Amino acid sequence: MVDPLAEVVALLQPQAPFSKLVVASAPWAVRRAETGRPFYFAVLEGGCHLTIDGPPHSNTITLNAGDFALIPAARGFATSSLDRQPPGEGESVTTPIAQMPGGARIGDPDGAVDVRMLVGNCVLGSPDAALLVSLLPQWVHVRGESRLSTLVQLVGDESRAARPAREIVMTRLLEVLLIEAFRSSASTSASPGLVRALADPKLALALRRMHEHPAEPWTVAQLAREAAMSRSAFFARFSRAVGVAPMEYLLAWRMARAQQMLRQRELAIAEIAERVGYSSVSTFGVAFTRHVGMPPGRYSKGDIC
Structure with a gap:
Protein backbone atom coordinates (compact mmCIF):
# COMPACT_ATOMS: atom_id res chain seq x y z
CA MET A 1 0.00 0.00 0.00
CA VAL A 2 1.33 3.43 -0.96
CA ASP A 3 2.06 5.76 1.97
CA PRO A 4 1.46 9.38 0.85
CA LEU A 5 3.43 10.89 3.71
CA ALA A 6 6.39 8.58 3.11
CA GLU A 7 6.40 9.58 -0.56
CA VAL A 8 6.39 13.30 0.24
CA VAL A 9 9.10 12.96 2.92
CA ALA A 10 11.25 10.86 0.59
CA LEU A 11 11.02 13.52 -2.12
CA LEU A 12 11.81 16.28 0.39
CA GLN A 13 15.11 14.62 1.42
CA PRO A 14 15.07 16.14 4.95
CA GLN A 15 18.30 16.70 6.83
CA ALA A 16 19.09 18.43 10.11
CA PRO A 17 22.70 19.62 9.87
CA PHE A 18 22.40 22.45 12.38
CA SER A 19 21.15 22.53 15.95
CA LYS A 20 22.02 24.37 19.11
CA LEU A 21 21.17 24.05 22.76
CA VAL A 22 19.11 26.93 24.15
CA VAL A 23 18.95 27.48 27.90
CA ALA A 24 16.66 30.19 29.27
CA SER A 25 15.69 31.84 32.55
CA ALA A 26 12.29 33.49 33.01
CA PRO A 27 11.19 36.07 32.17
CA TRP A 28 12.37 35.93 28.55
CA ALA A 29 11.12 36.39 25.00
CA VAL A 30 12.74 36.00 21.58
CA ARG A 31 11.43 36.86 18.13
CA ARG A 32 12.99 35.45 14.96
CA ALA A 33 12.39 36.69 11.44
CA GLU A 34 11.80 34.30 8.56
CA THR A 35 14.99 32.33 8.00
CA GLY A 36 14.31 30.77 4.60
CA ARG A 37 14.56 27.27 6.08
CA PRO A 38 12.26 25.04 8.14
CA PHE A 39 12.80 25.30 11.88
CA TYR A 40 12.33 22.78 14.69
CA PHE A 41 12.22 22.68 18.49
CA ALA A 42 12.87 19.68 20.75
CA VAL A 43 12.11 20.55 24.38
CA LEU A 44 14.37 18.68 26.80
CA GLU A 45 13.31 20.26 30.10
CA GLY A 46 10.71 22.80 31.21
CA GLY A 47 8.35 24.57 28.84
CA CYS A 48 7.72 27.68 26.78
CA HIS A 49 5.22 29.36 24.48
CA LEU A 50 5.67 29.37 20.69
CA THR A 51 3.80 31.74 18.37
CA ILE A 52 3.96 31.06 14.63
CA ASP A 53 3.11 34.00 12.39
CA GLY A 54 0.22 33.68 9.93
CA PRO A 55 -1.39 33.90 7.47
CA PRO A 56 -4.26 33.69 8.01
CA HIS A 57 -3.47 34.44 11.66
CA SER A 58 -0.84 33.70 14.28
CA ASN A 59 -1.04 30.48 16.30
CA THR A 60 0.31 30.13 19.84
CA ILE A 61 1.09 26.69 21.27
CA THR A 62 2.65 25.62 24.56
CA LEU A 63 5.65 23.31 24.41
CA ASN A 64 6.52 21.04 27.35
CA ALA A 65 9.32 18.58 28.06
CA GLY A 66 9.39 15.84 25.42
CA ASP A 67 7.45 17.92 22.87
CA PHE A 68 8.63 18.39 19.32
CA ALA A 69 7.53 21.24 17.05
CA LEU A 70 8.37 21.69 13.39
CA ILE A 71 7.66 24.65 11.13
CA PRO A 72 8.13 23.20 7.60
CA ALA A 73 7.58 26.47 5.73
CA ALA A 74 9.87 29.42 6.39
CA ARG A 75 7.98 32.00 8.45
CA GLY A 76 8.53 34.27 11.43
CA PHE A 77 7.96 33.02 14.96
CA ALA A 78 8.44 34.02 18.59
CA THR A 79 9.09 32.10 21.81
CA SER A 80 8.75 33.13 25.44
CA SER A 81 8.77 31.85 29.00
CA LEU A 82 5.48 30.50 30.33
CA ASP A 83 4.85 33.60 32.44
CA ARG A 84 4.24 35.82 29.42
CA GLN A 85 2.96 35.71 25.84
CA PRO A 86 5.45 35.73 22.93
CA PRO A 87 5.99 39.12 21.30
CA GLY A 88 3.84 39.87 18.27
CA GLU A 89 5.03 40.86 14.81
CA GLY A 90 6.86 44.18 14.97
CA GLU A 91 7.05 44.12 18.78
CA SER A 92 10.50 44.91 20.16
CA VAL A 93 12.34 42.34 22.29
CA THR A 94 14.94 43.27 24.91
CA THR A 95 15.79 39.91 26.50
CA PRO A 96 19.59 39.50 26.65
CA ILE A 97 21.07 36.60 24.69
CA ALA A 98 24.59 35.37 25.36
CA GLN A 99 26.46 32.85 23.24
CA MET A 100 27.77 29.73 24.95
CA PRO A 101 29.57 26.65 23.61
CA GLY A 102 27.12 24.81 21.38
CA GLY A 103 24.25 27.21 21.89
CA ALA A 104 22.83 30.26 23.60
CA ARG A 105 21.84 31.46 27.08
CA ILE A 106 18.67 33.58 27.17
CA GLY A 107 17.66 35.85 30.03
CA ASP A 108 19.43 36.35 33.35
CA PRO A 109 22.66 34.31 33.14
CA ASP A 110 22.50 33.77 36.92
CA GLY A 111 18.79 32.96 37.04
CA ALA A 112 17.14 29.58 37.51
CA VAL A 113 16.82 27.67 34.23
CA ASP A 114 13.18 27.20 33.24
CA VAL A 115 13.69 25.55 29.84
CA ARG A 116 16.33 23.62 27.93
CA MET A 117 15.67 22.86 24.28
CA LEU A 118 17.36 22.01 21.04
CA VAL A 119 16.48 24.31 18.17
CA GLY A 120 17.73 24.29 14.62
CA ASN A 121 17.25 24.70 10.92
CA CYS A 122 16.36 21.89 8.58
CA VAL A 123 17.64 21.48 5.05
CA LEU A 124 15.35 19.99 2.43
CA GLY A 125 17.50 18.49 -0.30
CA SER A 126 14.84 18.55 -2.99
CA PRO A 127 15.05 21.48 -5.43
CA ASP A 128 11.25 21.38 -5.43
CA ALA A 129 10.95 21.73 -1.67
CA ALA A 130 8.67 24.77 -1.87
CA LEU A 131 6.08 22.84 -3.87
CA LEU A 132 6.29 19.79 -1.61
CA VAL A 133 6.16 21.84 1.60
CA SER A 134 2.85 23.26 0.36
CA LEU A 135 1.42 19.75 0.86
CA LEU A 136 2.46 19.76 4.53
CA PRO A 137 1.02 21.61 7.55
CA GLN A 138 2.20 25.11 8.39
CA TRP A 139 3.32 23.63 11.69
CA VAL A 140 3.47 20.28 13.47
CA HIS A 141 3.37 19.83 17.24
CA VAL A 142 3.86 16.33 18.63
CA ARG A 143 3.31 15.51 22.29
CA GLY A 144 2.80 12.34 24.26
CA GLU A 145 4.45 10.17 21.62
CA SER A 146 6.76 7.69 23.34
CA ARG A 147 8.96 7.08 20.28
CA LEU A 148 9.49 10.81 19.79
CA SER A 149 10.10 11.32 23.51
CA THR A 150 12.80 8.65 23.38
CA LEU A 151 14.42 10.30 20.37
CA VAL A 152 14.29 13.71 22.05
CA GLN A 153 15.96 12.21 25.13
CA LEU A 154 18.67 10.60 22.98
CA VAL A 155 19.28 13.91 21.22
CA GLY A 156 19.47 15.68 24.57
CA ASP A 157 21.91 13.14 26.01
CA GLU A 158 24.11 13.40 22.94
CA SER A 159 24.03 17.20 23.05
CA ARG A 160 25.38 17.21 26.61
CA ALA A 161 28.08 14.61 26.02
CA ALA A 162 31.53 14.93 24.48
CA ARG A 163 31.58 11.52 22.82
CA PRO A 164 33.55 10.71 19.66
CA ALA A 165 31.66 11.40 16.39
CA ARG A 166 29.14 13.50 18.32
CA GLU A 167 28.21 15.69 15.35
CA ILE A 168 27.56 12.71 13.07
CA VAL A 169 25.36 11.02 15.66
CA MET A 170 23.47 14.26 16.33
CA THR A 171 22.79 14.74 12.63
CA ARG A 172 21.46 11.19 12.20
CA LEU A 173 19.30 11.37 15.33
CA LEU A 174 17.78 14.67 14.24
CA GLU A 175 17.03 13.33 10.76
CA VAL A 176 15.17 10.39 12.31
CA LEU A 177 13.39 12.80 14.67
CA LEU A 178 12.13 14.87 11.76
CA ILE A 179 10.80 11.85 9.90
CA GLU A 180 9.22 10.39 13.03
CA ALA A 181 7.45 13.71 13.66
CA PHE A 182 5.79 13.48 10.25
CA ARG A 183 4.93 9.82 10.80
CA SER A 184 3.17 10.51 14.09
CA SER A 185 0.07 11.73 12.30
CA ALA A 186 -2.50 10.03 14.51
CA SER A 187 -1.30 11.81 17.66
CA THR A 188 -0.01 15.00 16.07
CA SER A 189 -1.46 18.44 16.59
CA ALA A 190 -1.00 20.22 13.28
CA SER A 191 -2.40 22.96 11.14
CA PRO A 192 -4.21 21.89 7.95
CA GLY A 193 -2.11 19.73 5.64
CA LEU A 194 -1.30 16.17 4.69
CA VAL A 195 -0.51 15.14 8.28
CA ARG A 196 -3.96 16.09 9.57
CA ALA A 197 -5.76 14.49 6.63
CA LEU A 198 -3.96 11.16 7.04
CA ALA A 199 -5.21 10.99 10.64
Whole structure:
Protein backbone atom coordinates (compact mmCIF):
# COMPACT_ATOMS: atom_id res chain seq x y z
CA MET A 1 0.00 0.00 0.00
CA VAL A 2 1.33 3.43 -0.96
CA ASP A 3 2.06 5.76 1.97
CA PRO A 4 1.46 9.38 0.85
CA LEU A 5 3.43 10.89 3.71
CA ALA A 6 6.39 8.58 3.11
CA GLU A 7 6.40 9.58 -0.56
CA VAL A 8 6.39 13.30 0.24
CA VAL A 9 9.10 12.96 2.92
CA ALA A 10 11.25 10.86 0.59
CA LEU A 11 11.02 13.52 -2.12
CA LEU A 12 11.81 16.28 0.39
CA GLN A 13 15.11 14.62 1.42
CA PRO A 14 15.07 16.14 4.95
CA GLN A 15 18.30 16.70 6.83
CA ALA A 16 19.09 18.43 10.11
CA PRO A 17 22.70 19.62 9.87
CA PHE A 18 22.40 22.45 12.38
CA SER A 19 21.15 22.53 15.95
CA LYS A 20 22.02 24.37 19.11
CA LEU A 21 21.17 24.05 22.76
CA VAL A 22 19.11 26.93 24.15
CA VAL A 23 18.95 27.48 27.90
CA ALA A 24 16.66 30.19 29.27
CA SER A 25 15.69 31.84 32.55
CA ALA A 26 12.29 33.49 33.01
CA PRO A 27 11.19 36.07 32.17
CA TRP A 28 12.37 35.93 28.55
CA ALA A 29 11.12 36.39 25.00
CA VAL A 30 12.74 36.00 21.58
CA ARG A 31 11.43 36.86 18.13
CA ARG A 32 12.99 35.45 14.96
CA ALA A 33 12.39 36.69 11.44
CA GLU A 34 11.80 34.30 8.56
CA THR A 35 14.99 32.33 8.00
CA GLY A 36 14.31 30.77 4.60
CA ARG A 37 14.56 27.27 6.08
CA PRO A 38 12.26 25.04 8.14
CA PHE A 39 12.80 25.30 11.88
CA TYR A 40 12.33 22.78 14.69
CA PHE A 41 12.22 22.68 18.49
CA ALA A 42 12.87 19.68 20.75
CA VAL A 43 12.11 20.55 24.38
CA LEU A 44 14.37 18.68 26.80
CA GLU A 45 13.31 20.26 30.10
CA GLY A 46 10.71 22.80 31.21
CA GLY A 47 8.35 24.57 28.84
CA CYS A 48 7.72 27.68 26.78
CA HIS A 49 5.22 29.36 24.48
CA LEU A 50 5.67 29.37 20.69
CA THR A 51 3.80 31.74 18.37
CA ILE A 52 3.96 31.06 14.63
CA ASP A 53 3.11 34.00 12.39
CA GLY A 54 0.22 33.68 9.93
CA PRO A 55 -1.39 33.90 7.47
CA PRO A 56 -4.26 33.69 8.01
CA HIS A 57 -3.47 34.44 11.66
CA SER A 58 -0.84 33.70 14.28
CA ASN A 59 -1.04 30.48 16.30
CA THR A 60 0.31 30.13 19.84
CA ILE A 61 1.09 26.69 21.27
CA THR A 62 2.65 25.62 24.56
CA LEU A 63 5.65 23.31 24.41
CA ASN A 64 6.52 21.04 27.35
CA ALA A 65 9.32 18.58 28.06
CA GLY A 66 9.39 15.84 25.42
CA ASP A 67 7.45 17.92 22.87
CA PHE A 68 8.63 18.39 19.32
CA ALA A 69 7.53 21.24 17.05
CA LEU A 70 8.37 21.69 13.39
CA ILE A 71 7.66 24.65 11.13
CA PRO A 72 8.13 23.20 7.60
CA ALA A 73 7.58 26.47 5.73
CA ALA A 74 9.87 29.42 6.39
CA ARG A 75 7.98 32.00 8.45
CA GLY A 76 8.53 34.27 11.43
CA PHE A 77 7.96 33.02 14.96
CA ALA A 78 8.44 34.02 18.59
CA THR A 79 9.09 32.10 21.81
CA SER A 80 8.75 33.13 25.44
CA SER A 81 8.77 31.85 29.00
CA LEU A 82 5.48 30.50 30.33
CA ASP A 83 4.85 33.60 32.44
CA ARG A 84 4.24 35.82 29.42
CA GLN A 85 2.96 35.71 25.84
CA PRO A 86 5.45 35.73 22.93
CA PRO A 87 5.99 39.12 21.30
CA GLY A 88 3.84 39.87 18.27
CA GLU A 89 5.03 40.86 14.81
CA GLY A 90 6.86 44.18 14.97
CA GLU A 91 7.05 44.12 18.78
CA SER A 92 10.50 44.91 20.16
CA VAL A 93 12.34 42.34 22.29
CA THR A 94 14.94 43.27 24.91
CA THR A 95 15.79 39.91 26.50
CA PRO A 96 19.59 39.50 26.65
CA ILE A 97 21.07 36.60 24.69
CA ALA A 98 24.59 35.37 25.36
CA GLN A 99 26.46 32.85 23.24
CA MET A 100 27.77 29.73 24.95
CA PRO A 101 29.57 26.65 23.61
CA GLY A 102 27.12 24.81 21.38
CA GLY A 103 24.25 27.21 21.89
CA ALA A 104 22.83 30.26 23.60
CA ARG A 105 21.84 31.46 27.08
CA ILE A 106 18.67 33.58 27.17
CA GLY A 107 17.66 35.85 30.03
CA ASP A 108 19.43 36.35 33.35
CA PRO A 109 22.66 34.31 33.14
CA ASP A 110 22.50 33.77 36.92
CA GLY A 111 18.79 32.96 37.04
CA ALA A 112 17.14 29.58 37.51
CA VAL A 113 16.82 27.67 34.23
CA ASP A 114 13.18 27.20 33.24
CA VAL A 115 13.69 25.55 29.84
CA ARG A 116 16.33 23.62 27.93
CA MET A 117 15.67 22.86 24.28
CA LEU A 118 17.36 22.01 21.04
CA VAL A 119 16.48 24.31 18.17
CA GLY A 120 17.73 24.29 14.62
CA ASN A 121 17.25 24.70 10.92
CA CYS A 122 16.36 21.89 8.58
CA VAL A 123 17.64 21.48 5.05
CA LEU A 124 15.35 19.99 2.43
CA GLY A 125 17.50 18.49 -0.30
CA SER A 126 14.84 18.55 -2.99
CA PRO A 127 15.05 21.48 -5.43
CA ASP A 128 11.25 21.38 -5.43
CA ALA A 129 10.95 21.73 -1.67
CA ALA A 130 8.67 24.77 -1.87
CA LEU A 131 6.08 22.84 -3.87
CA LEU A 132 6.29 19.79 -1.61
CA VAL A 133 6.16 21.84 1.60
CA SER A 134 2.85 23.26 0.36
CA LEU A 135 1.42 19.75 0.86
CA LEU A 136 2.46 19.76 4.53
CA PRO A 137 1.02 21.61 7.55
CA GLN A 138 2.20 25.11 8.39
CA TRP A 139 3.32 23.63 11.69
CA VAL A 140 3.47 20.28 13.47
CA HIS A 141 3.37 19.83 17.24
CA VAL A 142 3.86 16.33 18.63
CA ARG A 143 3.31 15.51 22.29
CA GLY A 144 2.80 12.34 24.26
CA GLU A 145 4.45 10.17 21.62
CA SER A 146 6.76 7.69 23.34
CA ARG A 147 8.96 7.08 20.28
CA LEU A 148 9.49 10.81 19.79
CA SER A 149 10.10 11.32 23.51
CA THR A 150 12.80 8.65 23.38
CA LEU A 151 14.42 10.30 20.37
CA VAL A 152 14.29 13.71 22.05
CA GLN A 153 15.96 12.21 25.13
CA LEU A 154 18.67 10.60 22.98
CA VAL A 155 19.28 13.91 21.22
CA GLY A 156 19.47 15.68 24.57
CA ASP A 157 21.91 13.14 26.01
CA GLU A 158 24.11 13.40 22.94
CA SER A 159 24.03 17.20 23.05
CA ARG A 160 25.38 17.21 26.61
CA ALA A 161 28.08 14.61 26.02
CA ALA A 162 31.53 14.93 24.48
CA ARG A 163 31.58 11.52 22.82
CA PRO A 164 33.55 10.71 19.66
CA ALA A 165 31.66 11.40 16.39
CA ARG A 166 29.14 13.50 18.32
CA GLU A 167 28.21 15.69 15.35
CA ILE A 168 27.56 12.71 13.07
CA VAL A 169 25.36 11.02 15.66
CA MET A 170 23.47 14.26 16.33
CA THR A 171 22.79 14.74 12.63
CA ARG A 172 21.46 11.19 12.20
CA LEU A 173 19.30 11.37 15.33
CA LEU A 174 17.78 14.67 14.24
CA GLU A 175 17.03 13.33 10.76
CA VAL A 176 15.17 10.39 12.31
CA LEU A 177 13.39 12.80 14.67
CA LEU A 178 12.13 14.87 11.76
CA ILE A 179 10.80 11.85 9.90
CA GLU A 180 9.22 10.39 13.03
CA ALA A 181 7.45 13.71 13.66
CA PHE A 182 5.79 13.48 10.25
CA ARG A 183 4.93 9.82 10.80
CA SER A 184 3.17 10.51 14.09
CA SER A 185 0.07 11.73 12.30
CA ALA A 186 -2.50 10.03 14.51
CA SER A 187 -1.30 11.81 17.66
CA THR A 188 -0.01 15.00 16.07
CA SER A 189 -1.46 18.44 16.59
CA ALA A 190 -1.00 20.22 13.28
CA SER A 191 -2.40 22.96 11.14
CA PRO A 192 -4.21 21.89 7.95
CA GLY A 193 -2.11 19.73 5.64
CA LEU A 194 -1.30 16.17 4.69
CA VAL A 195 -0.51 15.14 8.28
CA ARG A 196 -3.96 16.09 9.57
CA ALA A 197 -5.76 14.49 6.63
CA LEU A 198 -3.96 11.16 7.04
CA ALA A 199 -5.21 10.99 10.64
CA ASP A 200 -8.76 10.85 9.21
CA PRO A 201 -9.39 7.23 8.08
CA LYS A 202 -11.82 8.22 5.32
CA LEU A 203 -9.65 10.97 3.86
CA ALA A 204 -6.61 8.70 4.13
CA LEU A 205 -8.31 6.20 1.79
CA ALA A 206 -8.82 8.87 -0.88
CA LEU A 207 -5.30 10.23 -0.46
CA ARG A 208 -3.78 6.77 -0.86
CA ARG A 209 -5.79 6.21 -4.02
CA MET A 210 -4.52 9.50 -5.49
CA HIS A 211 -0.94 8.56 -4.68
CA GLU A 212 -1.30 4.98 -5.92
CA HIS A 213 -2.84 6.03 -9.23
CA PRO A 214 -2.00 9.68 -10.00
CA ALA A 215 -2.70 9.12 -13.71
CA GLU A 216 -6.35 8.21 -13.12
CA PRO A 217 -8.85 10.84 -14.33
CA TRP A 218 -10.03 11.47 -10.79
CA THR A 219 -13.06 13.60 -10.03
CA VAL A 220 -14.30 14.78 -6.67
CA ALA A 221 -17.24 12.38 -6.99
CA GLN A 222 -14.94 9.39 -7.59
CA LEU A 223 -12.69 10.30 -4.67
CA ALA A 224 -15.75 10.75 -2.46
CA ARG A 225 -16.83 7.20 -3.33
CA GLU A 226 -13.38 5.92 -2.36
CA ALA A 227 -13.86 7.62 1.02
CA ALA A 228 -17.46 6.31 1.32
CA MET A 229 -18.78 9.86 1.63
CA SER A 230 -21.10 12.14 -0.26
CA ARG A 231 -19.47 14.48 -2.75
CA SER A 232 -20.26 17.65 -0.77
CA ALA A 233 -19.23 16.17 2.60
CA PHE A 234 -15.96 14.84 1.16
CA PHE A 235 -15.09 18.14 -0.53
CA ALA A 236 -15.71 20.15 2.66
CA ARG A 237 -13.91 17.69 4.95
CA PHE A 238 -10.90 17.33 2.65
CA SER A 239 -10.59 21.09 2.16
CA ARG A 240 -10.70 21.73 5.93
CA ALA A 241 -8.18 19.02 6.76
CA VAL A 242 -5.67 19.55 3.95
CA GLY A 243 -6.11 23.28 3.49
CA VAL A 244 -6.72 22.99 -0.27
CA ALA A 245 -9.45 21.44 -2.41
CA PRO A 246 -9.05 17.79 -3.56
CA MET A 247 -8.25 18.65 -7.18
CA GLU A 248 -5.73 21.29 -6.11
CA TYR A 249 -3.93 18.73 -3.96
CA LEU A 250 -3.97 16.18 -6.79
CA LEU A 251 -2.46 18.74 -9.17
CA ALA A 252 0.30 19.59 -6.69
CA TRP A 253 1.16 15.91 -6.23
CA ARG A 254 1.15 15.25 -9.98
CA MET A 255 3.50 18.18 -10.53
CA ALA A 256 5.83 17.00 -7.73
CA ARG A 257 6.03 13.54 -9.33
CA ALA A 258 6.56 15.07 -12.76
CA GLN A 259 9.41 17.21 -11.48
CA GLN A 260 11.10 14.20 -9.93
CA MET A 261 10.87 12.22 -13.18
CA LEU A 262 12.08 15.17 -15.25
CA ARG A 263 15.14 15.56 -13.02
CA GLN A 264 15.96 11.87 -13.36
CA ARG A 265 15.94 12.21 -17.19
CA GLU A 266 15.07 8.53 -17.66
CA LEU A 267 11.72 8.99 -19.41
CA ALA A 268 10.51 10.98 -22.39
CA ILE A 269 8.27 13.95 -21.60
CA ALA A 270 5.36 12.20 -23.33
CA GLU A 271 5.65 9.21 -20.99
CA ILE A 272 5.95 11.46 -17.94
CA ALA A 273 2.83 13.31 -19.05
CA GLU A 274 0.94 10.03 -19.30
CA ARG A 275 2.15 8.83 -15.90
CA VAL A 276 0.80 11.93 -14.17
CA GLY A 277 -2.58 11.93 -15.88
CA TYR A 278 -2.24 13.97 -19.07
CA SER A 279 -3.32 12.63 -22.46
CA SER A 280 -0.97 14.84 -24.46
CA VAL A 281 2.38 16.58 -24.11
CA SER A 282 0.80 19.94 -24.88
CA THR A 283 -1.80 19.82 -22.11
CA PHE A 284 0.85 18.59 -19.69
CA GLY A 285 3.20 21.37 -20.76
CA VAL A 286 0.59 24.06 -20.18
CA ALA A 287 -0.27 22.72 -16.73
CA PHE A 288 3.37 22.24 -15.76
CA THR A 289 4.41 25.71 -16.91
CA ARG A 290 1.51 27.33 -15.06
CA HIS A 291 2.27 25.45 -11.84
CA VAL A 292 6.09 25.39 -11.85
CA GLY A 293 6.90 28.54 -13.80
CA MET A 294 8.80 27.03 -16.73
CA PRO A 295 8.19 24.43 -19.49
CA PRO A 296 9.01 20.76 -18.80
CA GLY A 297 11.80 20.69 -21.39
CA ARG A 298 13.60 23.61 -19.82
CA TYR A 299 13.11 22.16 -16.34
CA SER A 300 14.56 18.79 -17.38
CA LYS A 301 17.74 20.52 -18.53
CA GLY A 302 18.39 21.65 -14.98
CA ASP A 303 17.39 25.28 -15.49
CA ILE A 304 15.80 25.45 -12.04
CA CYS A 305 15.59 28.89 -10.48
